[in-house]
Structures are given as C-alpha cells and as structure tokens.
Amino acid sequence: MMASGSPDILIVEDEPAILTSLEFILQHAGWKTHSVTDGEAAIKSVQAGQPKIVVLDLMLPRRNGFEVLKVIRRQPATKELPVLILTAKGQQQDKQTARELGASDFITKPYANTDVVEAVANLIGQPPKAVPAP
C-alpha cells in the first residue's frame, strides 16, 4: 500500500550487478521495489513489508530460495503471495521443485527484461506504466 510506504515488489538477489538491473527495469515500469541480498532478510521483509510480489533468486546466502519459498507458503498471511523465481540454475529438476513448493512463475537467467516485467504484471494484475520496447 502506497500510504504505508510498503513496496510493490520485494527483490531478493545476491549478485550486485543483477540486482541493479532488476531494480532499474522494475522501477522503470512504475513499481516500487525493495531489495535484500540474502534469505534471512527476505523472510523478514516479506512479513514486515507486505509486498505484492516477491522476485526470488534461488542461490542465496544463509537461506536459499526454496527455503524462503517454503516459509512464505507456510505463513497464512503470505500463503497466496505471488512469488516469481529467477534462477541461473536451468535444470528441469529445479523448476519441478519450485512448482511443487508453490512458486507462481519461473524465469531462467539470463532473462529478457520484458519477460520479467510481463511476468510481474501478470502476477500482480497491474500493468506496467511503460512497457519497454523489446
């Protein structure tokens, strides 16, 4: 909610360059973002900030993406929260696990910026302000 200053999107990513790029494209699409770089921080932020969506990397320090996803799905308050998984691990096995754990969508790195924006818009039911040209 804008009033309380809560972000639209929680970005969880430990690679600084990728984090910078994600922040840029999502903010550019008109959403507010909040970023954390490890699993622990992600769990805290989900509970505290009540984002509309979590963009979640899998390879994370402290607690990995799957663990974070599990915690989110276990909590009643965040049970329905959309979670978009972004990962450099392109294996089928990981997709399967993500789906089973209740991931809303799954995008493999390296991604096209437009794919990420579209996926987020779909999941939160809110079109981007300016759709970047391909």
Added chain:
Amino acid sequence: MISGTLVFGTSIAYVILLFILAYISDKNARLGKGKLLRSPLVFTLALSVYCTSWTFYGAVGSAARNGLEFFAIYLGPTLVFIGWWFGLRKLIRIGHKQRITSIADFVSSRFGKSERLAILITIMAVVGITPYIALQLKAISTSLRVILTDSPNAALPQTGDEVGLAFGVAAAMALFSVMFGTRNINANEQHHGVVAAIAFEAIIKFIALIAVGLFVVFGLGGGFEATYARAEDVGVALDASSNFGPRWITITILSAAAIICLPRQFQITVVENANENHLRTASWAFPLYLFGISIFTMPIAIMGLSLLPAGADPDMFVLTLPLAYDQQALALFAFIGGFSSATSMIIIASIALSIMISNHIVVPLALRSPKLFGLKQGQGMTRLLLTSRRVSISAVLFLGFIYFWLTSGSGALAPIGLISFAGVAQFLPAILAALYWRDATVSGALAGLLVGFIFWAYTSFLPSFGTASPFITDLLLYGPWQMEFLRPQVLFGLENMDPLVHSVFWSLLANSLALIVVSFLTQNNTVGQLQAAQFVDVFKQTENSQYSFTRSSAPLNDLLNMTQRVLGTEHAGRLFATYSNSDRIEQNKDASPHFIANLEKELAGSIGAASAHVLLGQVVSGDTVTLEEVMQMADETQQILEYSQRLEQTATELQSTTRQLQAANNQLRQLDQQKDEFLSQVSHEVRTPMTAIRSFSEILLTNKDLDSQQKQSFINTIHEESMRLTSLLDEILDLNALERGEQLWTNEPIDPNKAIARSIQVCTPITEQHQVEVRLGEHIRHVQVEANFDRICQVFINLISNAAKYNNAAKPFVEITSEITKMSDKPDQLTIRFTDNGPGISSAHSNTIFDKFWRGARNPDTAQSGSGLGLAISREILSQMNGSLELDVPKGGKAGMGACFAVRLPVHM
C-alpha cells in the same frame, strides 16, 4: 610242608577271585564304565604278561647257573619300549585301523591278505609257543610238588606221577583259559575282563617276588652288600668278561624280538590296546616294572646256592628258601605268585593262538565246506568260532603237555623259553618289512618265514628232544645220513658256537636273506600293493582314507546273508542298518564299493583279514581291479581334480574381473555425476555474468534517455561482467588441464620470499580497497623451494585476495609466516601460512572449501567476487609441485578464529 588242602584251596580261591574280577570288569566295560580298565596303568600291567613263571622261578635258576645272563631277558624289552616306542605306536595304529586280530592276521593283512601266510604263521606260532606252554606246566607242577613235599631236591628225575600231575595242571589250565578267554559271545571284541585279571596277576606276582626277595636279602642275607659278598663263594660270576658275550647279545636281541613277536605280547600291545597314547606311560612304566621284578633275582640265587644243600633245584629257590626257613605263609604267597605268572601267560597265549587257529585255519575250511562243520544257512559262525577257539585252547595246552612229556628229561626252565623266543623271532623280519619296506612281497614274506622256521626247527627245536629219542641224538652227533656239515648244532661247519647263538644266527640270516631276495624277484598283486601303502604310510593317512578301489559290486541281499553266516543275524542286521540307514534291504540293490570295503573290515575284525577277503570274494563279482586299472582310476581322478581346479581358477578370475568392472563402472558413474554437477555449476557461473550483461545491454538499447552517468555505470558493469566471464572460462580450462595432469610447467628452485613479495604487491589494489593490512611474520629467510614462480604467485595471490575479500573484522589483517619441517623419508618441507582474522571457516566446510565453485559468504559491501575455482586450482598447482594446500589451525591461535591456509613445498636441497 604245607597241606594239600590249603594249597589247592588257596589256588582255587585265587582263581575264583580272578573270575569275579574279570566278570565285574566285563560288566563295567559293557556299561561303558570302568575308566580304570582303559587306563594306561592297566595296559602297562597287562604288558607284564611277558613275565611268566620263567621270570618268577627260572630267572633265579638262570642266575645261579649263568650269572648275569638272565638280565638280558629284561634288557631287550626295555630297549624296545624306550627306544622304539614309535615303532610300537605304528603297530598299534595299523592294528586299530585294519581291525587286526592277531600277529598272523597282521602279517597276512599286510602281504595281500594272504591265507597261506596266515596259516604258516599260525603253525609257526603254535609250534614255537608249545615249549613255552610246557615251561609253564613244568613250573606249576614242579612248584606244586615242592610245596607239597617240602623237598629241596626237586630237580631229581621225575616219576610218572610228575607227568600225571602235569597233565592235571594242563587240563585245569585248559578249563581255566576256556572259561576266561571264550566267555564273550562276540568273538571279535576286546577281552576287558581278561586284561583286568592279567593286570591283577601282574601286581600279585610282583609283590610275591619282592616279598621273597626282601625276606631273603634282609631276613637271611643281612642286606644287599652282605648278600653280594657271598657271590664268589658260591661260584656266581658277576664280572663283565664272564657274562657279556655273543650269547648275551643274542639273548638281548631275542627278548627284544619277543616283546614284539610273541603272540601274547602282540595280543596285549596291539589287539587289546584301547588307546595308542597308553604307550606313553608304558614306555617308561613297563621298563620300571621289569627292573623291579628283576632286582632280587641275583640275591635269591646267591642265597639259595649259599644256604640250601647242594643239588637243590635253583629254579625253585623262590619257594624252597622260605620253606627251608619255615616261612610257610610266604612260601604259599610265593607259590600263588608263580601260579599267577604261569596262568597269565597260559591264558593270553592260548587265547591269542586260538584266535589264530580258528580265524586262519578253521574258518577258511568252514567257508569251503560248511557242511563238514555243521553250518546251516542263516546261522551265524559265532558258535563255530567259539567252539573252535575252545578246542584250540585245549589243543594248544595238550601240545604243551606232549612237549613236556617228551622232553621231561631236559632240566632247566630258561633254555626252554629261549627256544620259543628263537621261534617267534622268525616273525621279526616280516614285521619290520611290513612296517617299513613297501616293496616287500607276499612271496618274500612266505619264503623268509618258511626258511627261518625250518632253520629254527632244525637247529633249535629238534635238538631239544635230544634226550627223548636216540634218532635225534644220532642226528645231533653225526648229521643226517652221516653228512657232518648238516649237523643241527654245527651247521655248515660253524663250530665252537653256543647252540642258541648258532641257531639264531642261521635262522635269522636265512630268513632275512630269503625275504629280501624273493621280494626283489617277485611283485605284489594289487591288494598287496594297496595294503603295503596302508601299512607303511599309516601315519600319512587321514582318519577315513580307506581305499575302495574295488570296482566290485554285490547285491545287498547276498552280502547280508553272508554276514549273517559269520556274525549272526542280530549283529549283521545292526551292521546293515548302520551302513544303509534303512531297516529294509532291497533284494536286488547293489552295495557300493565303499560299503563292501567297510564290511570287509568289519568281518576282518571277527575272522581275520585273509578269511574276510576270501569270504567276500565268493559273493562280490568283478573281483579286485588290476594295478593298471587302479593307476588309471587314480589318473582319471587326478585329471578331474585338475580340471575342477582350473574351473575354480577361471571362476575366481571371472569374479575378480567382475569386481573390477563393477568398481570401474561405479567410478565412471561417479565421474559422470561429477561431470553433470560440474556442467550445471559452470552453466550457473556463466549465466550469472551473462544475465547482467544481457539485462544492462537491453536497458541501454531501450532507454535512450538515460543520463550519461547512469549510462557509464551500466557500461562499466557490462565490461566487468565480461571480464569476469573471460577469467572464469580461463580458469575452467586451466583447472581442466591441471586435473588432466598436463605438464604445464617445470619445477625449479625458486625463492619463496620473492614470490610472496611479488604476490603482496599484485594484491595491493584489493587489500587497499578492503583496508586489509598484510603482515610478513616470522619466516625463513634463505631458502629455496622446488616450484614454478608464476604459478606459486597465482596460489599466493588467491590466498591473499581471499583473506582480504571475506574479512569483515574491524582491523582486518592477513599474516604470512613460514617454517621448515624435517622429513625423514623425503626432502624437508617449507610450510607457508596465510592467517587472517576474518570470519574463519567452520569445521563443516573445512573439506568442501576446496571443491569447485564453493564460495564463502561474500562481503555484501563489495561487488568483488571470484569464480569459486581459486582454491581448487591452487590445490592442483601445489600437488604438481609435490606440495600441498590445507586448511590449518593458526599457530598459537585456536580453531575457528580466522582462517589459516598452509602451503607446503619441498625445500631444494
């Protein structure tokens, strides 16, 4: 003068006592009780059946006449038991294995189970032992007369009464032996009761003789010294020169042979033996017994000669000395002792001879013409065996009596015994050949025994009748048909020789020569060869290594019928039940060769090996195989063995190959999995910078309105990530080359301190960026290591930058130290440590940090990141320098506080 009633009453009471003892012993043995019965002690005492009335009475006579000669009679057995116990053990082992029933059975079994040999030995034994039996009869009847008439002049020519008395004694002894020796229903069992009685008699005669000895030496002679002092006065020579000569040696040899060859000794030593280990005890205890029983012989002889009137019979000194001094109780005891000596010999000898006669003469005859012996179908031979044994015992004693009657003029006891000794000594060459000479043949044994027997009979046995027949007296003086070189006691002109030495010399020489020569000229048949091996190599065989090289087969039914004929229905049924594991015998089923071999052994235990062999031959078809066939069978067996060994070997090889393949397969699978993981990790590592590059280039492409500062920053990121990608690919290729073991450089002596300085310099941008202080701590100054300068710098740079990158301490530092470690088996090592005060590495990760793509928690403040291959590469580099890279505990610090990496390198000597 002791009353006849008392003497006979005591004798009869003594006999009854023996009966009771035998009865109880038999009963205990049947019940499995009576441990004492099967003890080495009883075995040893039973062996002393060797000491007959010849020992009891005759040794004293011998001592009185011939000085120390009597001692040789004890020396021979002593030498055998102490010096040849292993030979006796071999005899016993064979006896047990082959179920030997007598000495005739032993020799015949060894030489192809020859019937002729068994018969010859039986006849020889009967003839040879007859004088010995006569000796006992003479001793008992003479001692009876002495104790009844109290006359010291017992040696005076006998009257007809003496012959009558001897006949009475013989008849009583026959009855006695029959009652003792043939009470058992099963003819082939051991005679526990008899053995117990014999052992008891051994004690009685021992004590009796010692009692007389003590009385004579200490009661009459005033001690040993005083007794021996009279020796010269009475004409007994105690010095060596007059005692030890050819005759003494001959008697020693004869007595040594006798302890092995006498049928009664063989009976006790081998047939009645319960356990071959008893020999251990007997080998010292029996000589001790002999020593004890001979210790008073000479003193009694001396005192008898000294105190009794001239002409007193020295053979009766043991009795006449106590009688002369009115020691009637002692005299009676001595009489019982003498009686014991005689009866024990007669009982065992007659049992042994009767077994031989019935097994080797009666049974073969009965098998050939059953009707003659009243044998009916299905009726066992047990009754026939017992009857024939009883008749044999009586016959043996009757023969003894005849001999006594015919030779009654020839006085002393000892010479009669020696004739017997010389007779049975003829068995010795055959027995020794049986035990040790595999190539000795049945013809050789027959020839040796026959020739020896003839020589003995002509030179020793025949002359003993000298006084009874004028024809023999003539023969002795002039030779047959006046041919002087054939005179029995001066054969082939061998003059001036003691008759005994002369006889033993010729008979044993001829015997041995015949055995050896004929054995070389002839060959054993198959059975003979197999038996030879069974005997000579008895200790090499395992418990049940029994040949069944009979190709033979026979219907079980026929075998059962035959066995019933010999052993009776009950015993036979038991045997067949044991062997076939079934109560019902199928009519036409054939018995296995193994079963037949076992049956033969069982029968041999009852009727002797030769008879059993003949008996089976009647039923079993196919006979025995020829030697060639046996060899062929053995060859085939050998081939099968070899073939199966080869198969086994192949199987083993296959198994080992399979194991190797499995291991290789597992390894491959592991490698494949590692490769998959590696690819997945590489892909992840590549995707990360690729993501940034792609994302920022898209941003730059789509957002033309970016301010220049932002644009510059994004382009910088793209560049950095491209560099990172390049170095990642370089490192992957590098690691791959290292892991493949490619020789990328050559090691050479370098100065490690220079490399450290260079690395610190290269790392300056990073360390300054992280404000990490690099300290050079205590280190070895002048040293060279075997390494490559650039590559070792790569390792050091990796370690320093890691220490800087991950260090989040307030005042971060990294310290570099070095020291030398002495090595015993290889060059000394230089250890260089890189210690930091960062977060350290938890023990859980101490092994995984060297894995590819492992990374510690990055300092969030920095964008610096490695490929995760640095430590893996460093480790590979060091291993190619014969060094190592390990996570170490910092010196003086504690684990968990900061990280400490130790680089070890071989020092250049």
